[in-house]
Amino acid sequence: MKITMKWSALALALVLPMSAHAHKAWLLPSETVLSAKDPWITVDAAVSNDIFYFNHVPLRLDSLVITAPDGTPATPENSATGKYRSTFDLHLTQQGTYRIATVNAGLFANWEEDGKPKRWRGNAETFAKEVPKGAKDLKVTQSNGRIETFVTAGKPSDGALKPTGQGIELVPVTHPNDLFAGEAATFKLVLDGKPAAGLEIEIVPDGIRYRDRQNEIKATTGADGSFSVTWPNAGRYWLETSFQDDKATTPPATQRRASYVVTLEVLPQ
């Protein structure tokens, strides 16, 4: 079972950045703007073809990282994984903005052994032990994938939104829980903490089942990593971008790959 889960996670991690159009991973919170004193939310986590319907596989919660407004980690409750989705509850005991993310980081290796392709996933320490020295046609890639969303109790805050410096991250210019139909929002994307220029972004609005087109919005980050989007309607939006090059920072990797997904909620005027 453990191995199966590992391999499904690997398959997902491999597939996601390469062909984002095939499967979309997401975290979907029940609410993003809350006014109660110590409210609860519930979050669905899934990988699907369509935004936001449960029709493929659940998103595993093994790498869930929740950051409270004061920057400390928060713990999900009532976690469960079903056929099509995972779900968990979160008690918002602090006022401010929570960052809810699954973060998958590590190394991937491909090589050939006895004429057969071999695949491996791990980290820099396990690499030395598990990947044979002098493997034929060895290709090592460092990968960082982040799938996240934001939820605010009371006044929006920035404490949980400080970049970790790993992979692609969103730095708010417009706060991600202060989005309204017809208004422009500006965000900055960083890669390993530095402005990520030229990233192509795809934004898909909720409810694909009830229309004939994706109605995706495209954007590209500028030299400072920033981009703007004017929300055509209220609703939930899925935003995705990915990146790859041959400037790996974690030896022995030679390639690096990063992907980013965020679910945003836009409210009506």
Added chain:
Amino acid sequence: MSRRLLALLAVLASAPAFAAGLDVTVEIPRIDASEYHRPYVAIWIEKPDQSVAANLSVWYMQKDTSEGKGTKWLADLRQWWRRSGRDQTFPIDGVTGATRPVGQHQLSFDAAKAPLSTLPPGKYGLVVEAAREVGGRELIRIPFDWPAAQKQNLQAKGEHELGVVKLDLNP
């Protein structure tokens, strides 16, 4: 003596009409719904950039129920929550109060007292936003200049969650 009394009565009778300030009348309409709850209502004065110049009144459920505290649904007053509510702690002294029944509700604000006494001259909007549990939401804006050069009776009419909203300006 009687002439003096008459004069005094005349002054008393006309006093409310001449008190500088503004009156707001908000009509909560009768709605034919199988499950009716009194709406949450926020009434405020906004600046041209839509920031809040003054909160006049906010009505929400004061008691806790099995569904949670009354503040749980304040975010349904979406614009008000964004512009002011999320920056507040509840209750807000002199602003928040209980929800109100169907009918017309008049509020009077004296130009010599807070919050009008500190309102700089300029262009403003009176905003009334109503949100009803298992119902809808509606927002009405009435633009006005402060202080009013002359007596003005402005009004707007809602379509579903609000009836007639009147703004009477008394210089």
